[in-house]
Amino acid sequence: MYPGGAGSRKGQFESGTYEAYKLKRETPNSKLGALCAGVLCLILFGWFFRPEPAPADGRVHVRYWEKWTGFEEDAMRKVVDTFNARQDRIYVDMLAVSQVDQKMLLATAGGNPPDVAGVWDSNVVVYADYNAIQPLDDRCSRDGVGPEDYLAAYWELCRHRNHTFALPTTPASVALHWNRQKFREAGINPDQPPRTLEELAAFSDRLTRREGGKLVQSGFLPAEPGWWNWGWGHWFGGQLWDGRGHATLTAPENIRAFQWVKGFADRAGTRDLQVFQSGFGNFSSPQNAFLAGQVAMVQQGVWMANYIHNNNPGMDWEAAPFPFPEDRPDLANSTPVGLDVLVIPTGARHPEEAWEFCKFVQSQEGMEMLCAAQWKHSPLSRVSERFYREHRNKRIKLFYDLAARGRTFAPPPVGIWREWQDEMKTAFENIWTNGQAPADALAYAENRVQTKLDRYQESIARRYE
Numbered sequence: 001m002y003p004g005g006a007g008s009r010k011g012q013f014e015s016g017t018y019e020a021y022k023l024k025r026e027t028p029n030s031k032l033g034a035l036c037a038g039v040l041c042l043i044l045f046g047w048f049f050r051p052e053p054a055p056a057d058g059r060v061h062v063r064y065w066e067k068w069t070g071f072e073e074d075a076m077r078k079v080v081d082t083f084n085a086r087q088d089r090i091y092v093d094m095l096a097v098s099q100v101d102q103k104m105l106l107a108t109a110g111g112n113p114p115d116v117a118g119v120w121d122s123n124v125v126v127y128a129d130y131n132a133i134q135p136l137d138d139r140c141s142r143d144g145v146g147p148e149d150y151l152a153a154y155w156e157l158c159r160h161r162n163h164t165f166a167l168p169t170t171p172a173s174v175a176l177h178w179n180r181q182k183f184r185e186a187g188i189n190p191d192q193p194p195r196t197l198e199e200l201a202a203f204s205d206r207l208t209r210r211e212g213g214k215l216v217q218s219g220f221l222p223a224e225p226g227w228w229n230w231g232w233g234h235w236f237g238g239q240l241w242d243g244r245g246h247a248t249l250t251a252p253e254n255i256r257a258f259q260w261v262k263g264f265a266d267r268a269g270t271r272d273l274q275v276f277q278s279g280f281g282n283f284s285s286p287q288n289a290f291l292a293g294q295v296a297m298v299q300q301g302v303w304m305a306n307y308i309h310n311n312n313p314g315m316d317w318e319a320a321p322f323p324f325p326e327d328r329p330d331l332a333n334s335t336p337v338g339l340d341v342l343v344i345p346t347g348a349r350h351p352e353e354a355w356e357f358c359k360f361v362q363s364q365e366g367m368e369m370l371c372a373a374q375w376k377h378s379p380l381s382r383v384s385e386r387f388y389r390e391h392r393n394k395r396i397k398l399f400y401d402l403a404a405r406g407r408t409f410a411p412p413p414v415g416i417w418r419e420w421q422d423e424m425k426t427a428f429e430n431i432w433t434n435g436q437a438p439a440d441a442l443a444y445a446e447n448r449v450q451t452k453l454d455r456y457q458e459s460i461a462r463r464y465e
Contacts, residue, residue: 059091060353066118067100067340071306075373076118076169082369083360090353104345108132113345115354118169121157121339126415128160129460133343135163139355145362151400153408154379157339160413166341167358170371171379172301173335173403174228175395176200176323180316182207182217182296193297193318196326197235197260200297205267207296215268215276220297222261223277223432224289228299230424231336232257234409236325240420241412245457247420249427249446250439258431258438265432274433286311301338305393306375319395321402333406339379377403416449416456423449 066076073096080094095114097103101123107113119127127133140146147155150168158166180190186207194200204219218224222232233240238253248254265273280294281287284307290298291312298304299322308315324331342358344351360366364380368387371378375393377400388397402408411417427445430436 057091059089060350062090062092062116062350062353062357063114064092064094064116064118064354064357065097065100065104065114066094067097067120068118069096072170072374075370078373079361079366079370080357082366083357086360090356092357105132108345108347111347113347115344115348115350116357117343117345119166119341119343121166121341122411122417124158124166124341124343125160125413125417127343128163128165129415129463132346133165134346134348134351135165136167136344136355137164140164143355143359145359148381149362150379150381151404153337153403153410154339157337157410158341166343167362168367168379169340169342169361170374170376171340171403172303172338172376173399173406173408174299174301175319175321175335175398175402176297177290177300177304177317177319178297179290179293180318182293186219186296190316190318193320194323197323198326200323201260201263204264204297208268215272217293218268218276218295220264221273221277221289221295222264223273223428224280224295224298225283225300226428228336229428230411230421231409232261234336235322235331235334236260237328237331240424241414241453243412245453247446247449247453249424249442249449254442255438258428258442261428262431262435262438265435270433270435283307284311291315302376302393302396302399303374305395309392319398321398321406331407333402335402335406335408337403337408337410379403414453414456415460416452419452420449 064080066073068076077094080092084091100117101119104113104117104119105127124133128135136145145167149155151171154168154171158164158168176193178190178193183190188203188206194203200220207217207219208215209217223229230240233249233251233254234257236253236257238251238257239248240254241247268276276294277289280289281292286292288307288311289295290300291308300319304319308317321333322335324334342361344354344358348354361370362380364382364384367378367380368384372387372391375391375396377383377396378387383400393399412420414420423445427441430441431438
């Protein structure tokens with residue numbers, strides 16, 4: 001969903017994994033499953049999660065597992081190194097771990113978890129539901145860490161069932177990016193992006209080009225990059241659920257949103273679109289559809305400036321809030337928000353020392369060091385002028401302001417979000433590629449989501465009886 005940073009879903013934990021594991025443990029007749037699980041645990045916990053020898057330096061060594069690689073890993077290592085150098089009592093050993101969310105759960109179930117782990121905001125709900133992570137309320141209260149320190153949208157992503165289970169690292173909000181050169185070529189003022197969704201569609205038509213009947217350039221594609229296909233209804237005032245356990249995919253606002261989406265496919269032709277999209281390169285490459293000039297406008301996150309810098313540094317681009325419906329000016333400045341987070345697993349050997357490290361990351365110094373190096377904005381309520389002055393993303397303040405004062409939204413805080421997202425992806429593809437009526441595609445998805453949601457909520461209710 002997101003590229004590596006906030007909200008990245010590569011290899012992300014499927015919400016049913018831990019539930020299935022727990023059910024296998026709690027079902028008396030599953031002897032074969034228990035035997036297989038036991039063998040697997042012996043292998044994993046005897047090798048990958050083997051205990052480390054006592055440190056010779058006299059410091060408490062905190063095991064920190066993090067999902068990041070590349071420049072994002074380097075950014076956090078700088079924070080870790082600074083923390084380690086500032087005092088001589090705690091030493092954080094950072095390890096980059098692929099599929100960290102799944103491996104953390106295995107290690108937690110085996111009684112040998114890391115002391116702190118860097119995961120995604122969507123992991124928080126299911127981890128908390130199954131007691132895989134520690135609530136942080138007492139420590140936050142004791143040390144003065146609270147909602148006033150953060151932008152409200154990000155603080156809420158760290159909470160579940162009225163408890164705080166995580167703390168932020170790098171955040172993300174989303175805006176419209178456009179290629180100023182493509183605007184000029186189409187006779188559009190590059191300093192005046194579309195304000196409404198109706199204008200966006202009109203601009204897109206003007207920016208779309210064909211050669212010999214073949215589509216060679218699109219103004220805007222709702223399917224590119226496709227990471228927020230679940231959320232189109234939010235830009236029209238819709239919601240995915242009522243907050244009380246009922247999916248609302250067939251709400252009029254959601255149907256209207258996907259009718260708007262379908263209009264792009266209808267005008268371009270689904271077959272032509274399939275051929276056109278098949279030529280898009282990888283996101284993190286010069287062949288990225290936006291970076292290569294194949295798509296003139298794109299919905300992208302705060303990280304995009306970094307990818308432009310690395311893959312097309314000469315590109316003349318700008319960013320602004322994503323447009324809103326002409327008849328709904330109250331929906332201006334809407335954006336999805338996402339967050340990378342730190343959690344302390346249940347059974348961590350050094351939770352207090354892990355907390356000390358987490359607190360340093362939450363400091364203005366630690367957070368700005370991390371977010372600046374990852375080209376992100378800060379999730380904190382207070383930001384230094386130096387942070388903005390020296391930041392390499394020329395529109396970093398836009399993304400902060402969208403999260404701070406815009407109309408923010410995020411996926412429903414439910415443990416089946418991965419499956420829910422898959423159902424939304426299927427509905428989108430049926431509308432975008434197969435020409436299915438939005439009302440029908442959303443009704444089918446809603447029925448399937450509701451069945452899974454009911455089942456999950458019933459299982460959680462039994463745990464809290």
